Amino acid sequence: MLKDELNDAIAKSKGVQRNWDLTKTIPQEDIDLIAEAITQAPSKQNVKFFKPYFITDRTKIESVHRETSGFLIKDGIQGGVAPNGNRLTTNPQTLANLLIVFANDYDKEDAKQKTDQHENYDVMDMDMHQAIGVAVGYTYLTSALLGYSTGCCACCNVDEIQRILGIPHKPVLLMGVGYPDENKPRREHHLNSQLTFPTKSKNISVEIL
Numbered sequence: 710m711l712k713d714e715l716n717d718a719i720a721k722s723k724g725v726q727r728n729w730d731l732t733k734t735i736p737q738e739d740i741d742l743i744a745e746a747i748t749q750a751p752s753k754q755n756v757k758f759f760k761p762y763f764i765t766d767r768t769k770i771e772s773v774h775r776e777t778s779g780f781l782i783k784d785g786i787q788g789g790v791a792p793n794g795n796r797l798t799t800n801p802q803t804l805a806n807l808l809i810v811f812a813n814d815y816d817k818e819d820a821k822q823k824t825d826q827h828e829n830y831d832v833m834d835m836d837m838h839q840a841i842g843v844a845v846g847y848t849y850l851t852s853a854l855l856g857y858s859t860g861c862c863a864c865c866n867v868d869e870i871q872r873i874l875g876i877p878h879k880p881v882l883l884m885g886v887g888y889p890d891e892n893k894p895r896r897e898h899h900l901n902s903q904l905t906f907p908t909k910s911k912n913i914s915v916e917i918l
Contacts, residue, residue: 718853726858727801727906728899730888735765735806739855743886746851747809752840758833759841760814760878765807772873773810773883774803779864780906801899802860805885809848810870811841812878841882848884858889 740763747761764770777800815833845861852859862883870880889895898904 714854715850718850722849722853722859724858724895724908725802725860726805726885726887726889726895727860728890728893728895728897729801729805729858729885730890731767731804731806733806733888735857735887739857740765740807742855743807743809743848743851746847747844750840750844750847752843753836756815756836756840758813758815758837759844759881760812760876761844762810762812762874762876763807764810764874769874770804770808773808773865773870774799774801776866776869776873777803777862777864777883778866798898798901798904800860800862800864800883802862802885803865803883804899805858805860806887807885809884809886810874810876810880811844811882811884812871812876812880813837814878838881845882845884848886852886857886858895860885 744761744763752758764773778797780798780800815837849859862885863881865880865883867880870883871878874880890899893902894905896906896908898906
């Protein structure tokens with residue numbers, strides 16, 4: 710049974726969600742479990758490289774979403790054009806019931822207390838991105854096991870989002886978690902029914918040495 714559940718969760722989590730059923734609310738106990746998955750995910754030497762922010766306030770979520778224009782529209786290929794004639798469209802993955810903002814949470818001033826790599830901030834950045842990647846993976850799988858859909862966004866105006874949220878560190882990655890709109894294909898833009906995002910297959914094989 711567990712293997713079947715894991716296989717289903719893996720299959721569910723690999724497809725990103727572009728539209729949401731906002732008539733529903735994620736129970737607090739599920740939010741708490743997702744938070745546990747993020748905060749307890751492993752990182753190098755158990756160092757805290759990032760700060761997660763959980764947002765359910767629709768005004769803030771919509772304000773953040775407006776700062777995610779970065780996906781290039783190729784007319785005639787993706788089923789429509791971006792709003793206002795702009796060839797860049799926003800990323801509706803950020804319009805989910807729950808928006809998680811992963812923010813950079815190390816500073817040069819306190820790096821010596823956080824890692825033995827304090828002389829090389831490029832390494833610090835690499836470790837931070839790896840830590841966020843692992844935490845996001847935990848979040849994908851945990852959310853899928855709970856029955857939620859997910860999607861991540863990195864194309865965004867981090868300075869403006871930092872200002873909107875009033876947080877001390879720069880956002881690195883945005884992640885939506887929530888209920889899919891069962892009346893729409895998952896790749897249809899939440900706010901633009903004429904726009905369907907593309908998809909492609911990923912072929913990775915495991916080689917046994």
